[in-house]
Amino acid sequence: MEFNPNTAPEFSPSATIEPEPEIDMEGGVSPYAPPEAYAPPSKDEEIPYENMHPFLQEFIDEHNAYTKELNVFEATIAMIEGGNVDKTMDERLRQFFSYFEDKVVKHNQDEEKYLFPRITKKMKAEGEHSKSDNNFTVIDVLEDDHVKSIQLASVAFNMFALFSRVPDERSRYMILDIALNQSKELLELLRVHIFREDTIIFTYAQRNFSDEELTEIQQKTKGV
Amino acid sequence: MNFNPNTETKEKSEIGIDEIAYENMHPFLQELIDEHNVYTKKLNAFEEAIAIIESGKVDKDIDEKLRQFFSYFDEQIVSYDQEGEKYLFAKVSKKMTEAENISIMGSLENDHMKSIQMAAVAFNMLALFSRIPDEKARFIILDVALKQAKELLELLRVHIYREDTMIFPYAQRNFTDEELTEIQQRSKS
Numbered sequence: 001m002e003f004n005p006n007t008a009p010e011f012s013p014s015a016t017i018e019p020e021p022e023i024d025m026e027g028g029v030s031p032y033a034p035p036e037a038y039a040p041p042s043k044d045e046e047i048p049y050e051n052m053h054p055f056l057q058e059f060i061d062e063h064n065a066y067t068k069e070l071n072v073f074e075a076t077i078a079m080i081e082g083g084n085v086d087k088t089m090d091e092r093l094r095q096f097f098s099y100f101e102d103k104v105v106k107h108n109q110d111e112e113k114y115l116f117p118r119i120t121k122k123m124k125a126e127g128e129h130s131k132s133d134n135n136f137t138v139i140d141v142l143e144d145d146h147v148k149s150i151q152l153a154s155v156a157f158n159m160f161a162l163f164s165r166v167p168d169e170r171s172r173y174m175i176l177d178i179a180l181n182q183s184k185e186l187l188e189l190l191r192v193h194i195f196r197e198d199t200i201i202f203t204y205a206q207r208n209f210s211d212e213e214l215t216e217i218q219q220k221t222k223g224v
Numbered sequence: 225m226n227f228n229p230n231t232e233t234k235e236k237s238e239i240g241i242d243e244i245a246y247e248n249m250h251p252f253l254q255e256l257i258d259e260h261n262v263y264t265k266k267l268n269a270f271e272e273a274i275a276i277i278e279s280g281k282v283d284k285d286i287d288e289k290l291r292q293f294f295s296y297f298d299e300q301i302v303s304y305d306q307e308g309e310k311y312l313f314a315k316v317s318k319k320m321t322e323a324e325n326i327s328i329m330g331s332l333e334n335d336h337m338k339s340i341q342m343a344a345v346a347f348n349m350l351a352l353f354s355r356i357p358d359e360k361a362r363f364i365i366l367d368v369a370l371k372q373a374k375e376l377l378e379l380l381r382v383h384i385y386r387e388d389t390m391i392f393p394y395a396q397r398n399f400t401d402e403e404l405t406e407i408q409q410r411s412k413s
Binding site (some may be wrong): 109113117133147151152158166175223 | 292314333349361365375
């Protein structure tokens with residue numbers, strides 16, 4: 001991906017930097033975290049982190065690191081919306097998109113390669129699939145999220161890059177509007193996705209696989 | 225820009241295997257090659273549409289051609305890639321050495337991700353192009369869209385070439401007919 005704004009765009013009439021908005025995800029304050037998505041009807045009882053297999057704990061730890069990056073990205077988006085577009089914002093955007101490409105995509109690939117196929121097999125065998133399509137499980141939804149997140153991140157990233165290259169102000173605002181909308185959709189998608197994996201998929205894996213099976217899957221991810 | 229597979233790829237140096245004639249392939253691999261042939265026709269139509277846009281023609285007919293390609297990409301190619309990765313790549317990966325895995329399978333999986341990124345950017349830039357009022361800005365956007373579209377074409381063509389001439393022959397040589405039939409059945413289940 002290429003994101004290389006030549007100079008810091010200056011559409012803000014004020015050169016002063018506003019204080020960073022506080023975002024309290026824990027309290028559900030964020031507009032990018034729809035509350036109904038966090039209470040799915042088929043959610044099993046949660047399993048505390050300390051009772052999870054180390055392999056699943058690793059995925060949860062990655063999600064926690066990932067959530068911190070999302071919070072910073074959300075604050076950046078809010079500041080840009082508030083009129084601050086400067087080199088600091090540019091750097092923060094770069095950091096998020098680099099993190100997404102280097103860490104998040106790799107995390108998703110590991111899930112798709114090693115954990116998801118085993119869960120899909122188990123779910124299909126136990127009849128935990130869509131009522132209208134025996135081949136459709138919650139894993140298909142999560143894999144679709146992975147593809148959508150790549151699409152949203154690419155478009156947002158390239159729109160931010162384009163924004164600084166276009167001289168016409170009206171056109172620039174239209175481009176910025178798309179970049180911000182795609183970023184917000186990305187934030188919402190990733191947050192609900194993390195929640196679903198933490199509370200549905202990892203819980204399912206913990207309940208339905210033995211410790212030996214989970215260790216075996218973990219070893220495969222490490223190439224053992 | 226060169227839309228043909230580059231010389232290095234043509235030499236198939238990474239795993240150094242000879243091609244196997246289509247009729248000697250297992251029906252599962254033939255099916256995958258047939259899908260690639262359909263896919264190549266769609267790429268050719270897309271390339272023509274891009275060339276027409278470059279020559280200055282942007283009308284409803286071209287818009288329809290672009291829509292057709294991107295719909296096909298979203299509905300067929302993305303899911304085809306996921307199935308390929310899931311069933312065949314996973315098995316091929318197990319047979320290969322670690323070095324082969326990193327260089328070949330890693331690069332093919334990377335292609336899938338890159339193609340999703342490029343298609344998303346090209347599609348959205350082309351959609352944006354018609355909405356932008358300023359002519360200079362429109363041309364900048366069109367330029368980005370066309371560049372991404374050409375890179376996508378090049379990537380997908382090289383990707384198909386690599387799968388047809390390296391991965392499928394590798395699978396044909398390294399799996400028994402029974403194993404390939406089993407993979408085929410799993411990919412349809």
